[in-house]
């Protein structure tokens with residue numbers, strides 16, 4: 001017996017009134033345990049083959065499919081009696097003879113409506129034969145309609161009638177790919193001949209899994225029923241599922257533009273590994289991120305997709321917190337410090353700068369963070385021998401000696417205060433791990449936001465998991481690097497050769513917003529977290545919406561008033577939507593927060609230490625750094641003025657390479673902020689606007 005539930009069923013379930021919702025959940029539980037249970041009141045629908053209705057109280061019905069002579073039962077829809085019958089009359093659920101996927105097709109409706117927007121464009125799909133279109137999964141009944149589609153707008157109108165993978169295939173054809181390319185991308189695994197009566201097999205088809213869930217695990221299933229709206233929890237895209245459910249012969253790297261579901265994939269991967277209990281020997285899966293608030297959000301989301309036992313096998317923590325906890329357990333006496341605490345020490349150390357060296361102060365800090373710290377250099381001898389590849393200024397032996405005096409002093413000052421920079425603290429962890437008998441090791445490590453991790457962090461992660469099958473799963477996107485410097489995984493003993501993957505479909509952002517954001521980074525060289533480069537050419541979004549609105553104002557008050565009105569207008573039509581105002585600095589966050597709090601607008605600041613409460617509809621205000629990894633329906637990036645973005649800083653160096661990297665990071669910050677938006681993006685400035693606009 002196989003019991004499955006369609007994604008449309010979840011959608012219809014989420015629209016039920018509370019009483020019917022609870023009743024349906026009870027019924028579904030009964031159904032799942034035994035679809036033939038006498039307690040289920042079945043009625044054969046005579047206007048369709050294979051479909052039945054099950055009675056619920058107060059005249060509600062579930063529509064179920066049970067193909068002839070099969071042991072497959074699929075829940076398709078739930079609604080009030082008339083609407084449920086109407087749905088069943090208008091839809092068929094059958095196996096596509098070309099692709100083998102189970103497709104729900106709306107047949108009895110006036111679908112011409114979707115194609116009313118006649119214009120002079122030629123009928124785009126006319127140039128393809130029926131056989132070609134059918135090979136991509138287009139149902140026989142829809143062929144004539146598909147052939148009337150002229151452009152992307154019409155395809156979008158028609159989208160609701162097409163199975164997702166078929167829409168995608170047509171979208172790629174419109175974008176210029178040929179039939180073979182599209183076929184290989186969407187259906188890479190198809191080879192066998194299709195049996196259109198084998199529903200058991202059809203449910204296992206990769207495309208079917210995007211809309212049918214086979215009920216196997218009770219706890220997991222009940223969790224899904226209680227949160228039916230967020231589809232990513234259950235229905236992964238085939239390209240995502242492929243990465244999750246596979247055994248790899250070592251470390252894997254997954255790249256993907258903003259919103260392509262890297263975090264979703266990483267979470268499902270953690271679940272997949274944590275369920276393989278044989279693999280454990282009491283070791284857990286570590287899921288680590290760069291920022292704390294994202295780790296908290298991920299933990300909340302994992303609770304929604306994992307049963308309790310699986311969840312217990314996963315530890316979710318941002319790496320800095322992990323390091324703090326580990327060291328305090330080991331009686332560490334030093335205080336881990338960040339830039340705010342070290343500034344004073346640098347000022348003192350730089351007094352020793354030799355006046356014969358014509359180098360700005362910023363040079364020393366850069367040299368420290370790019371060469372000395374990542375490579376763990378502690379003596380002059382090591383520094384003299386070290387390669388400084390990638391640094392603009394050349395240094396001879398004597399110059400290195402003179403420079404070292406400043407570093408020596410800076411390190412002395414750190415030691416005298418019992419301060420440790422995070423990378424030194426990480427080194428101490430590695431040393432403890434190497435000497436300790438009670439070695440903490442994980443069965444697997446999943447790394448999200450990998451682009452922001454430094455070299456030492458990766459070395460620590462390497463030390464925390466032995467090299468074996470499925471040891472490391474690293475996801476990231478260097479377009480979004482806003483903290484650290486480029487790291488080459490291969491130099492951290494992490495070999496991903498032959499195991500580098502890429503996600504290409506943006507699920508979050510409209511294509512209009514994606515294009516605007518990608519254009520910000522045009523011409524920048526973006527790395528692939530290893531030795532190569534990454535590109536955005538193959539990164540697409542299948543959603544459309546309004547173009548980003550870019551507005552400049554004379555002064556601050558005009559900008560604030562406009563944003564206020566803009567938000568009020570969104571709230572009128574999209575009352576439950578999540579809106580976020582994103583700013584470059586914390587000071588600006590405070591200013592905007594004070595202003596809007598004094599108006600009739602409910603606002604909240606996103607903090608470093610708390611997870612985002614999805615049910616809260618207050619307008620969020622946050623820095624660009626703080627919104628990393630999150631999503632909102634509407635994003636407003638404000639105060640994009642000259643001097644603020646890119647932020648003018650005394651740290652600007654006269655080394656061309658460094659300045660270029662600084663500018664790239666500032667662009668990445670705007671890129672991250674813009675790509676948080678699902679539906680709309682407003683970008684505002686006042687006075688002189690940023691050069692990025």
Ligand SMILES: Nc1ncnc2c1ncn2[C@@H]1O[C@H](COP(=O)(O)OP(=O)(O)OP(=O)(O)O)[C@@H](O)[C@H]1O
Nearest residue numbers: 232235236237258259260261262263264507508629
């Ligand atoms: N298969 C899917 N079906 C439906 N929604 C999905 C799917 N995969 C991802 N999403 C949605 O797309 C959005 C982006 O996903 P996610 O945060 O995992 O992307 P990301 O690549 O990690 O993004 P970023 O790098 O920009 O932080 C989320 O809202 C997520 O719920």
